[in-house]
Amino acid sequence: MSERPRSAAAVIAAATAIADDVLAPAAGEIDRAALVPRSHLDRLAAAGLYGLAGADVHPPTRWLATEILAAGCLATAFVWLQHHGAVQAVRRAALADEWVHALLAGDVRGGIAIGGVRATTPSLHARRTGDQWTLDGTVPWATGWGLIDVVLVGAATDDGREVWSLLDAATSSTVSVTPVALVAANASATVRMHFDAHVIPPDRIVGVVAHEPPPDGDGGGRNNGSLALGVARRVCRLMTPSPLDAQLDACRAALDAADDAGLAAARAAAAAFALRATARLVVHAGAAAVVAGSMAERSRRDALLTTVFGSRPAIRSSLLRRLEAYPSGRPGFR
Numbered sequence: 001m002s003e004r005p006r007s008a009a010a011v012i013a014a015a016t017a018i019a020d021d022v023l024a025p026a027a028g029e030i031d032r033a034a035l036v037p038r039s040h041l042d043r044l045a046a047a048g049l050y051g052l053a054g055a056d057v058h059p060p061t062r063w064l065a066t067e068i069l070a071a072g073c074l075a076t077a078f079v080w081l082q083h084h085g086a087v088q089a090v091r092r093a094a095l096a097d098e099w100v101h102a103l104l105a106g107d108v109r110g111g112i113a114i115g116g117v118r119a120t121t122p123s124l125h126a127r128r129t130g131d132q133w134t135l136d137g138t139v140p141w142a143t144g145w146g147l148i149d150v151v152l153v154g155a156a157t158d159d160g161r162e163v164w165s166l167l168d169a170a171t172s173s174t175v176s177v178t179p180v181a182l183v184a185a186n187a188s189a190t191v192r193m194h195f196d197a198h199v200i201p202p203d204r205i206v207g208v209v210a211h212e213p214p215p216d217g218d219g220g221g222r223n224n225g226s227l228a229l230g231v232a233r234r235v236c237r238l239m240t241p242s243p244l245d246a247q248l249d250a251c252r253a254a255l256d257a258a259d260d261a262g263l264a265a266a267r268a269a270a271a272a273f274a275l276r277a278t279a280r281l282v283v284h285a286g287a288a289a290v291v292a293g294s295m296a297e298r299s300r301r302d303a304l305l306t307t308v309f310g311s312r313p314a315i316r317s318s319l320l321r322r323l324e325a326y327p328s329g330r331p332g333f334r
């Protein structure tokens with residue numbers, strides 16, 4: 001079993017070593033692969049980095065580690081990132097004792113499938129059958145299929161509640177998946193999940209809670225913003241020194257300092273920065289940038305993913321305002 005590095009500096013040193021020595025050298029190959037190598041995730045577990053969802057971890061340490069890993073290989077970081085969402089939910093649940101230790105050690109690896117309950121019209125329904133809960137419907141996104149052991153699933157009831165469960169990430173007669181082909185981080189093995197009268201084992205219920213609509217201006221989580229920073233960080237390292245270095249620091253500082261009301265705007269700024277930084281890399285590389293698999297081309301596709309992943313309405317509108325900030329009235333734009 002792995003032990004998490006004890007200090008923030010040791011966590012960052014471990015993440016940096018893996019990003020530089022293992023992830024970045026293989027990232028081009030993984031970009032063309034169907035699945036992130038399990039050995040990469042094993043390295044993260046062995047270094048204790050699956051433990052960064054622990055209650056005792058200072059969040060900025062997790063955020064910076066995420067950025068560093070995403071700079072190395074977005075697909076690997078993307079799979080690893082989902083784990084923390086699962087752990088954070090399970091940590092608060094009655095089944096925590098049984099699972100949290102193994103999850104934090106990386107002996108059990110988790111993902112999340114929460115889009116079925118959150119959408120305005122739920123796509124995954126939970127109904128009571130005797131003393132059990134049964135799932136029917138779909139979840140549009142679940143990342144890490146084939147690499148994760150368990151998946152946190154949210155479903156909506158007819159009476160306005162949410163049923164959360166930690167299910168085995170495996171297909172069966174009542175669970176099937178459809179792969180989603182992605183233009184970036186395709187090796188993250190992202191799927192659409194389908195449930196057909198799937199009975200939740202009672203000992204896998206994480207909680208049954210009243211549905212609470214997301215807060216106005218929902219910022220979609222600070223850590224998700226680290227993926228965009230990671231892609232930009234990769235560009236900065238390639239082109240350093242450049243004015244981008246200070247802009248990366250400013251974006252990170254804004255995300256770190258953002259309160260609930262300011263997070264969406266900071267997420268949008270980070271996404272816009274990743275787009276801008278990768279555009280600059282494309283221009284800098286010239287024609288070579290359009291050679292499939294070039295660093296510029298891959299990074300540009302990675303920036304697309306960070307523009308839409310984990311987005312929320314307030315992030316989207318803030319980002320659109322940024323992208324539309326051209327002088328008004330110029331002919332030919334519309």
Ligand SMILES: Cc1cc2nc3c(=O)[nH]c(=O)nc-3n(C[C@H](O)[C@H](O)[C@H](O)COP(=O)(O)OP(=O)(O)OC[C@H]3O[C@@H](n4cnc5c(N)ncnc54)[C@H](O)[C@@H]3O)c2cc1C
Nearest residue numbers: 112113114115118119141142143190308309310311312313
């Ligand atoms: C490549 C990729 C992989 C993804 N992997 C996962 C995954 O492993 N697990 C997962 O749960 N989601 C995953 N998502 C979904 C992601 O977290 C966001 O839900 C999605 O990016 C929002 O997309 P959208 O802006 O098109 O909103 P829409 O899908 O149009 O949804 C409308 C609104 O519903 C709400 N909403 C939708 N989905 C969610 C959600 N998951 N959580 C909270 N609110 C939501 C948001 O307010 C969103 O703006 C993935 C998305 C992408 C693009």
